Amino acid sequence: MKLSHVLASTSLFLSRTHAIGVGLPTTREAIIDTLLTFYRSLDLKSESLLRSTTTSDLVFDGTAFASIGVGAPEPLVGQDVIAPALIASLPMTTSHNLANLHVSFTSDGKANVTAYVLAYHYKKIAQPAESSRNVYLMSNWVEGVARREGGVWKLERVKLEPFFQSGNAEIMGLEGGEGDEAVA
Numbered sequence: 001m002k003l004s005h006v007l008a009s010t011s012l013f014l015s016r017t018h019a020i021g022v023g024l025p026t027t028r029e030a031i032i033d034t035l036l037t038f039y040r041s042l043d044l045k046s047e048s049l050l051r052s053t054t055t056s057d058l059v060f061d062g063t064a065f066a067s068i069g070v071g072a073p074e075p076l077v078g079q080d081v082i083a084p085a086l087i088a089s090l091p092m093t094t095s096h097n098l099a100n101l102h103v104s105f106t107s108d109g110k111a112n113v114t115a116y117v118l119a120y121h122y123k124k125i126a127q128p129a130e131s132s133r134n135v136y137l138m139s140n141w142v143e144g145v146a147r148r149e150g151g152v153w154k155l156e157r158v159k160l161e162p163f164f165q166s167g168n169a170e171i172m173g174l175e176g177g178e179g180d181e182a183v184a
């Protein structure tokens with residue numbers, strides 16, 4: 001099928017859903033969408049998309065990853081530091097899957113958003129291509145704080161904690177990746 005056909009049917013679908021009156025997202029949906037888009041930007045390797053989902057004073061706390069040899073020992077401060085660093089740290093194909101999304105509103109008008117993140121990292125370093133040595137899976141817990149800026153919910157703080165890892169740590173550029181064994 002030609003791309004133009006796909007595009008035509010996509011825009012038809014979009015205009016139809018508008019026509020049957022799909023409403024605006026709720027506040028909760030908008031906040032969840034911000035977190036999903038943040039992760040989508042990592043999978044698309046799009047620094048501009050990542051910036052659009054975060055505030056300029058963003059704090060990224062990945063210090064809990066020190067125990068498995070990745071991440072910075074101090075929280076990173078500022079979108080200008082964090083956006084390029086996060087994109088650069090994930091040069092391989094990634095698939096971030098979020099589950100158990102939860103939003104709670106804080107008394108200062110901000111929102112906390114939490115989720116589990118299953119992060120698949122794929123890089124073809126072994127044959128055949130489907131060898132499990134080509135994949136490193138991390139299960140993480142994310143806690144975000146979002147605030148409204150210019151009518152849009154943006155993340156001002158992202159804190160990540162590792163839960164479990166399996167697969168080939170070599171894919172993350174880590175020393176000592178040993179086949180399919182879990183990384184302690």
Ligand SMILES: *[C@@H]1O[C@H](CO)[C@@H](O)[C@H](O)[C@H]1NC(C)=O
Binds near residue numbers: 105
């Ligand atoms: C929001 O998260 C902060 C930590 O970032 C925590 O101290 C606070 O209790 C949370 N508030 C709610 C309502 O979940």
